[in-house]
Structures are given as C-alpha cells and as structure tokens.
Amino acid sequence: MKRSNRLVVLTDFFLENPRKHIQLPYFVELCDTTKSSISEDLDIIHAVFQNQGMGYLQRSTGAGGGVKYIPEFSQSNSIEFIEELRKKLEDPSRILPGGYLYMSDLLGDPKTVREIGRVFASAFSKVDIDVIVTVATKGIPLAYAVASFLNVPVVIARRDPKVTEGSSVSINYVSGSSRKIQTMVLPKRSLEDGANVCIIDDFMKAGGTITGIINLLSEFNARVQAVGVLAEADDDEEERVINKYISLVKISNVDIKQNKIEIQAGNYADTNLNRH
Missing domain, CATH: 1.10.10.10 (Winged helix-like DNA-binding domain superfamily/Winged helix DNA-binding domain)
Structure with a gap:
C-alpha cells in the first residue's frame, strides 16, 4: 500500500x-x-x-x-467554540415564557453536539473514565457525544423503571429547580461495581439533579471522576450544592421585559481539571 x-x-x-x-x-x-x-x-x-x-x-x-x-481539542479551539456558543445563546429570540431559554436547536444539531462532546472529552482526557452517566433529559445527546470521543459506554438514569432493564436501584432526591422530591432509578446491570464515572448534563441550577445522580451512583460504589454541564445558572438565590464541575457557559441574566440575555463563558478555562 x-x-x-x-x-x-x-x-x-x-x-x-x-x-x-x-x-x-x-x-x-x-x-x-x-x-x-x-x-x-x-x-x-x-x-x-x-x-x-x-x-x-x-x-x-x-x-x-x-x-x-x-x-484533545486545543485550548484555543475550545475557547473559540465556547465563544461562538455564547453568542448564539444571547439571541433574544431564545427567551421563552417564564424566563426559560430555548436550546433545543443547538442540542438537536449533530455538528454542535459533536463539538460540545469534543470539548468535554478534551477536558477529561487525562481522567480515568469507564462510563458516561446522564439523566433522561436533553443531556442524552451530549453524553453520547462525549462518550464517542472517550470511547466508553453511556448509562442513563431514568425517572421510572423500565421492565426491559430488569431490577433497578432507586433513590429520591430534591430537584434544584423545582425543589420537589423526585425519583431516579438505575438498572442493577448498568454499572460494574467501583466504576469510574463522568456525569454529563445539559443544565445545572442548584445542582440537585447531579447530587441525586451522585447519591444513586454511591449505591454501585462508583467513583465520580468528573462532572460536565453545558450551561449553569448564575442565580444568587440558589445555593450551589456541588462545586467540582466543568461548565461551558453561564447564564447570567434573562430579562423578559428588556428582551435581553446575558451569557458568560463558564469555568472551562480555569477549572483545575482542565489542561494547562
């Protein structure tokens, strides 16, 4: 040849x-x-x-x-992509009733999702990871994107048990956004005992859902090695219950009256898990 x-x-x-x-x-x-x-x-x-x-x-x-x-995406490439993402999210047309932010178009775009996965995988390239874990929300495509670069499987924690997945372990947790008690389940066969886990989610406010995943994973003696979230809320009224994570963007302000969104870069560039 x-x-x-x-x-x-x-x-x-x-x-x-x-x-x-x-x-x-x-x-x-x-x-x-x-x-x-x-x-x-x-x-x-x-x-x-x-x-x-x-x-x-x-x-x-x-x-x-x-x-x-x-x-491994270079640091400059990663920062450039995050800046492009930040600008897209500041589009006022994304504001929904109640102050929510429309992000489904980005999470449904294969190229964008792949680049997000590449950035996270680069940040975690030096970390020993056996499996990516996410909850059954819009974070699923992100989890698969990260897993494709790290070449590891994806495990999804769900709200309700599935008959086709066999016996499951379940816990109750407090949702950070609604402050309601919710249930999260994970099939017993989904994780090996003592697995090294990376948690991926699309959005984090107080961190209640991620804390719930961590508590659920403790039932499997899993070791949470990394946590990555696409966007975090900069909300002074909510007390963040986790502090070791990587975020790509931070939603600083959604002003419905002024029809304005303020998005900042997340902690990707300065986190200790990130490359230097």
Whole structure:
C-alpha cells in the first residue's frame, strides 16, 4: 500500500477508534507494509493531529507496546467554540415564557453536539473514565457525544423503571429547580461495581439533579471522576450544592421585559481539571 493510502487508512482508524490501544503488528498486516514504515506514518499523523489541535498519538514500547489516539481539542479551539456558543445563546429570540431559554436547536444539531462532546472529552482526557452517566433529559445527546470521543459506554438514569432493564436501584432526591422530591432509578446491570464515572448534563441550577445522580451512583460504589454541564445558572438565590464541575457557559441574566440575555463563558478555562 502506498504511503498516501496508508495515511488515509490509519487516520480514519484513529478517528473511529479513539483511546483504543493497538499494537503495531496489526497496522503492519492491515497496510501490508513494514514496521518501520508504519512508525514513520505514525510520526506524520501525530504531527498533523497536534498542528491541527485535534489531539495526539500516545505510543508505548516493549512487548505490549503500541499506539492509541487521544482526541484533545486545543485550548484555543475550545475557547473559540465556547465563544461562538455564547453568542448564539444571547439571541433574544431564545427567551421563552417564564424566563426559560430555548436550546433545543443547538442540542438537536449533530455538528454542535459533536463539538460540545469534543470539548468535554478534551477536558477529561487525562481522567480515568469507564462510563458516561446522564439523566433522561436533553443531556442524552451530549453524553453520547462525549462518550464517542472517550470511547466508553453511556448509562442513563431514568425517572421510572423500565421492565426491559430488569431490577433497578432507586433513590429520591430534591430537584434544584423545582425543589420537589423526585425519583431516579438505575438498572442493577448498568454499572460494574467501583466504576469510574463522568456525569454529563445539559443544565445545572442548584445542582440537585447531579447530587441525586451522585447519591444513586454511591449505591454501585462508583467513583465520580468528573462532572460536565453545558450551561449553569448564575442565580444568587440558589445555593450551589456541588462545586467540582466543568461548565461551558453561564447564564447570567434573562430579562423578559428588556428582551435581553446575558451569557458568560463558564469555568472551562480555569477549572483545575482542565489542561494547562
């Protein structure tokens, strides 16, 4: 196989199989070439990935040595995307009755959702994560987007048990927005004991729902390694019940009378979990 063809084949493989460790003999057989040629190809792909702010190839030596692609949006690319997202959300036409913000168009756009997933996956690229957990809301597409870059499964906590999912564990929790007691359930087969978990949600006000997920996960002895929310509310009247999380944008003010929305960048750039 010619080098130009090999580069296409290898690049496609890495993009489709992020964070998957593969030994070099696999690529030697796939491309019908030598180990030294594959090594040179990997140097080229690694350089291009880094130059384009797409991540890097992590290589290891020894008997079990190989390579895996770590997708990592560069800091500048991430900040630029968040700024674009912030401007879109400040459109006054998004204001709904009651002071709510219309976001379904963004969460329904595959390209936007994919980029959101890429930003979160970049922030958590150094964190040991086995599974993405979300609740059955509009955060589901975000969870799958993050999972696609981290190459891990998604588990969804629901309001009601499903017969098709077998026996479940349930808890009651206080919703941060409505202050009502709600129920959250998770099938017993959905998580292995002691799994490393990343929680993804679309919106956080006081953090009651995420706290509920954390309490539910404790029943599985799961370790919550990271929490990511697309948007958080900057509400002085609500006491935030969690403080370790990453947000992309912060909704500062929704003024129905003035027909104005103020959106700030979230804590993505300055969180301790983020890359430096």
